Amino acid sequence: MRWNMEGILYGIGVGPGDPELITVKAVKRMQGCSLIGIPAKDPASCTAYKIAKEAVAGLEKKPVVAVPVPMTSDTEKLSKAYDAGSERLVKELREGRDIAFLNLGDPAVYGSYMEFHERVIEAGCKAEIISGVPxxxxxxxxxxxxxxxxxxxxxxxxxxxxxxxxxxxxxxxxxxxxxxxxxxxxxxxxxxxxxxxxxxxxxxxxxxxxxxxxxxxxxxxxxxxxxxxxxxxxxxx
Amino acid sequence: MRWNMEGILYGIGVGPGDPELITVKAVKRMQGCSLIGIPAKDPASCTAYKIAKEAVAGLEKKPVVAVPVPMTSDTEKLSKAYDAGSERLVKELREGRDIAFLNLGDPAVYGSYMEFHERVIEAGCKAEIISGVPxxxxxxxxxxxxxxxxxxxxxxxxxxxxxxxxxxxxxxxxxxxxxxxxxxxxxxxxxxxxxxxxxxxxxxxxxxxxxxxxxxxxxxxxxxxxxxxxxxxxxxx
Structure with a gap:
């Protein structure tokens, strides 16, 4: 446990679908974080969450920060959604919570997580990418x-x-x-x-x-x- | 335990270096196989083996099939090495042993494992790829x-x-x-x-x-x- 410290945002690659294709590191980070972040409006509509739930026992008991990303190519709308989502994540981090943010496959390969990663670092918080199988x-x-x-x-x-x-x-x-x-x-x-x-x-x-x-x-x-x-x-x- | 059955060759992606970046599936397969295959002359000169050893307790107690691949661009020499290595792997599989063959990163991304995979399947044996983080x-x-x-x-x-x-x-x-x-x-x-x-x-x-x-x-x-x-x-x- 850490006290009086800011949390860390972990961008977790949950792999391509098979829950066993998640890395040992990703499983440990999801277990260690008090909050689960998802790029969707709720866990039920998030494929990455469904995979992670199979891989980590008790994951569904952890509170979820839902930061939805609209399915659009309108860059202005997208930027607004990423900005708003990042603000929510930063707020939780500043209150000392570590967040495991779920991302299908690998975060660096077309993952929406990277948009939050950049913004959260820009805001002065810590963020780390846990690679996954693309x-x-x-x-x-x-x-x-x-x-x-x-x-x-x-x-x-x-x-x-x-x-x-x-x-x-x-x-x-x-x-x-x-x-x-x-x-x-x-x-x-x-x-x-x-x-x-x-x-x-x-x-x-x-x-x-x-x-x-x-x-x-x-x-x-x-x-x-x-x-x-x-x-x-x-x-x- | 399976009796009177041929073994399965598993091409295991051990990821990029960090032993925790191995998938849960890869760890399980290495634990379940009686033989460890390596594309090197011995475990000490095999980077993939060093990574796997850190990820799986007791791995070094399992017998190793070493099928070295020469560092050359001479396709004839390479083919001969892959043919000879595959024959050794097939012999072990026919005696009923499952083999976890180690491959840095992901086997499908420039992995030498794929050469053995193709030949072993051509010889009528079973082979499966366990993806890894490239x-x-x-x-x-x-x-x-x-x-x-x-x-x-x-x-x-x-x-x-x-x-x-x-x-x-x-x-x-x-x-x-x-x-x-x-x-x-x-x-x-x-x-x-x-x-x-x-x-x-x-x-x-x-x-x-x-x-x-x-x-x-x-x-x-x-x-x-x-x-x-x-x-x-x-x-x-």
Missing amino acids: SFCAAAAKLSVPLGSRQEQIHILPGLYCTKKLEQYDGTQILMKSGGQVRELKEKLLKLEEGGKAKAYAVMNCGMENEAVYQEIGELPEDAGYFTTIIVKKWKA | SFCAAAAKLSVPLGSRQEQIHILPGLYCTKKLEQYDGTQILMKSGGQVRELKEKLLKLEEGGKAKAYAVMNCGMENEAVYQEIGELPEDAGYFTTIIVKKWKA
Whole structure:
């Protein structure tokens, strides 16, 4: 126990879905913190919380600081939400509470936690990142496919670039948040495969109850959701 | 206990260095396996073994299958080593032993384990990958820097491409195995920084005893070793 001291904000990577793919350090920090932070309006709507609850006995007894982040690309709205959330976190830290803030996968890989991390440090508080297994590593494991070997390049492309950069890059491409573009992507990928230029794979809801693994990209449903990772291995011409 | 059954090969990601950054699943598998596999000539020369030993009490009492991989880019020599190593692993699996094969970071990210994985499956045995935290996630955590946020691309470039692709790609570049090219890289990176086009960071031996974190790339020593990760955040022109 520490007295008369400010708390520390821990950005915890809870991994890709399987509660056992959380690190030992993350489990210990969640056990040691008096508060659990979530980037959602309540625990029931937070995937990271559901995973953490399975990994740490008694987690649901700890009080939760809910700092929701709107699903929008409006940067002004987002900034306001991050500012307001950070103020709440800082208030708790100044009262001496340590906070375990949950983040799917790894916080540094497109994690909303990083926005709070920067703001809380700027406000003069302490914050630390506890790394987690990113979803694409777990997807590769399920598919038994290496992401990179020897001198291969790996490109991680979020939504906006998924269809645009497919022809451009050599090596492995990891297409994240590709929901909504699946029809277009499948068409392009099947064409690349027919031409002997690539092999594509996909995993939907990796490590979760409704996980589905696709060794053939042709079988990926066109209404595949947000948590779909597509892995493309491109051969050099 | 299982009788009259073939063993399973587990490719275990032991994470980037800190023994607490191993997943709960990896710890359980190492405890459950009767044999520990290493891609080195003996435990003393194997970094992954040193990390695992700290994470799992009594690990050093388990027998080790050492399948060394030569440090060479000669693909024929490498293939021979992987073939011979896989034969040894298959022999143990056929005698009913489960093997926990250790791999630094995540096996799918440039892990030598994947070579054994493919061959062992081809020989008709069972093999499974237990994901780990890749070194670049831990490096980002130490630096308090996001690898990707919102629509940023992330490019992971091993040795050969480190200096070549620096100008070409937008977003974040992770330069791995850049030892030997540090002088040239530093020159280029400092020029990009002066032009306001990028900010570069580095971590040497992340999570290990001799770890060093460089918020300023100018301070990275030119004789930085194999386990040096450089992170470059490029701003759009």
